[in-house]
Amino acid sequence: MTVLRPPALRRGARIHISAPSGPVPRDRFDAGLARLQAALPADYELADNLWAQDGYFAGDDRRRLAALQAALADPSIDAIIAARGGYGLTRILGGLDPRRLRDAPKLLVGFSDHTALLAWALQRAGIASIHGPVITQLGSLEDDDLDRLLELLRGEDPAALVAEEGAVLRGGRVQGRLIAGNLEVLRALIGTPHFPDLSGAILAIEEIGERPYRIDRALTQLMSSGALRGVRGIAVGQLIGCEEPPEGNPQSPSAHSVIVERLAVLGVPVVTGFPFGHDFKFNAALPVGVMAELLADDAALYFLEPVAEANATH
Numbered sequence: 001m002t003v004l005r006p007p008a009l010r011r012g013a014r015i016h017i018s019a020p021s022g023p024v025p026r027d028r029f030d031a032g033l034a035r036l037q038a039a040l041p042a043d044y045e046l047a048d049n050l051w052a053q054d055g056y057f058a059g060d061d062r063r064r065l066a067a068l069q070a071a072l073a074d075p076s077i078d079a080i081i082a083a084r085g086g087y088g089l090t091r092i093l094g095g096l097d098p099r100r101l102r103d104a105p106k107l108l109v110g111f112s113d114h115t116a117l118l119a120w121a122l123q124r125a126g127i128a129s130i131h132g133p134v135i136t137q138l139g140s141l142e143d144d145d146l147d148r149l150l151e152l153l154r155g156e157d158p159a160a161l162v163a164e165e166g167a168v169l170r171g172g173r174v175q176g177r178l179i180a181g182n183l184e185v186l187r188a189l190i191g192t193p194h195f196p197d198l199s200g201a202i203l204a205i206e207e208i209g210e211r212p213y214r215i216d217r218a219l220t221q222l223m224s225s226g227a228l229r230g231v232r233g234i235a236v237g238q239l240i241g242c243e244e245p246p247e248g249n250p251q252s253p254s255a256h257s258v259i260v261e262r263l264a265v266l267g268v269p270v271v272t273g274f275p276f277g278h279d280f281k282f283n284a285a286l287p288v289g290v291m292a293e294l295l296a297d298d299a300a301l302y303f304l305e306p307v308a309e310a311n312a313t314h
Contacts, residue, residue, distance in 0.1 A: 001197065003177070003289045005128045006078075006105040008155025008308035013042045013078040017135060019050045019058040020068045021113040022086020024136065026051075029083055031139030036081075040150055047071065050083060057088045065092040068117075073100035078107065079153065084136040085112030090185070093117070093194050098125035107153060107308055109285075110134055112208070112278065115181030120194045122179070122289045128307050131180035131204070131276070132285030140280045149285040155310030161284050163299040166236070166273015167256075169264050171297040174232040175304070178292035180204035180276070187218040190225050199230030202294050204286055204301075206237030206277030211244055212258045219262040233269040233294040235301050238277030269296035 009015075017033070037044060047067045052059035059067075071080050093116055101121060108114075108121055108129040121127040132149045133141055151158045179196050183205045189195040207215060222228050242255035253261070256272060263270045271294065275282045287307035294301055 001126060003122065003126055003128050004102070004105055005290065005307060005309045006107045008306070008310045009040070009042070009078055009107070009153045014076055015042045015044050016047065016071045016077045016080045017044065017050065017083050018047045018068055018071055018080050019083045020064045020092065020117070021058065021082070021088040022056055022084055023053040023058050024050055024083045028136040028139055032135040032137060035138050035146070036135065039146060040153070056086065061091050064088060065095045068092065069096055069100065072096065073104060075104040080106060080108050082110030082114045082134045084134050085110070085114060087113055089113050089116040090188055093120050096120065101125045101127055109149070109153075111283070112182050113185060115185035116189060116194065118288050119181060119186070119189055119196045123194055123196045128287060128289035130285055130307055131288050133283045137280055137283060141283060142281050145282060145284050152285050152287060152307050155306045155308035157306055158285075158303055160303070161274055161276070161286070161301045163235075163271050163273035163275075166271060166299065167260060168296050168299055169260060169270035169272075170268065172269040173293065173295050173297075174202065174269055175291060175293045176200050176202040176232040177289060178202050178204060178287060178303070180286045180288050183207045183215065183218050184210055187221050190221060190227055195227065198227060201231055202233045202235065202292050203228070203231050204235040204237060204274070204276065206239070207242055207255070208240040208278040210242050211248065212242065212252050212255045215242060215255050216258045216262060219259070223262070228266060231266070231268060233296065234263055234266070235274050235294060236270070236272040237274045238279050240278040269294055271296050271299045273299070274301065
């Protein structure tokens with residue numbers, strides 16, 4: 001697959017804040033946007049459905065789809081950053097036109113439910129993107145992680161990401177295209193044309209709010225479907241709120257134990273404990289679709305090329 005790296009952000013960039021998933025909480029959004037604006041002066045615009053609410057969506061499917069498609073197709077927009085995650089992107093992916101993004105490449109930033117959009121952008125349009133914090137996370141994010149996001153947006157090379165806690169299931173050094181996302185959202189894309197090709201890739205996954213048996217089920221489906229065939233290595237991020245509740249099965253293994261047990265059978269380097277995911281203080285941004293190296297013995301993930309072209313024209 002030929003992957004196109006969008007132009008890096010320059011002075012006077014136009015940044016669109018999207019809301020294709022859940023309703024946006026105003027207080028956390030305002031705090032996050034104010035911090036981003038202070039760190040990255042640009043021309044910011046808000047999606048016209050940003051404050052809409054229709055059940056657990058930021059507006060109905062038609063409205064969310066129209067707003068996102070318009071932003072993806074607009075050649076004057078340099079980046080689209082998600083306001084929040086939630087749920088809803090898988091309902092509208094089929095209506096998006098990948099040719100419009102390919103004709104007007106731009107940086108996409110998000111995680112959680114936006115796993116679906118990042119996967120779609122890579123698989124359907126061949127566009128690299130950023131698995132990184134959403135606006136509602138930025139207000140409480142550590143400075144280092146905000147700086148890392150800005151480095152990626154500017155087309156700079158970020159430092160290696162190190163798992164200071166966790167486990168190394170299998171040592172070794174592997175290189176591959178990095179694909180990052182939420183485990184449950186990736187599982188939901190199996191069997192669709194939007195699921196990314198993981199053959200020869202390094203996969204980075206994280207999760208929130210899924211009990212250990214559900215993590216087991218998601219990993220089992222990825223494995224039994226053949227989706228993990230040819231994957232070269234796996235980096236596991238945060239598992240937030242994924243333990244068995246007090247009223248649950250007292251014999252249940254931990255979420256981390258499930259990850260270790262299921263992924264060990266793949267026979268590839270696997271490292272857990274990387275600092276990306278749903279923690280509101282720590283969510284290290286990752287480039288999606290570009291070459292990376294997992295040095296398992298050092299529990300480190302290196303990035304071999306920038307996600308954005310610093311000298312590209314837009």
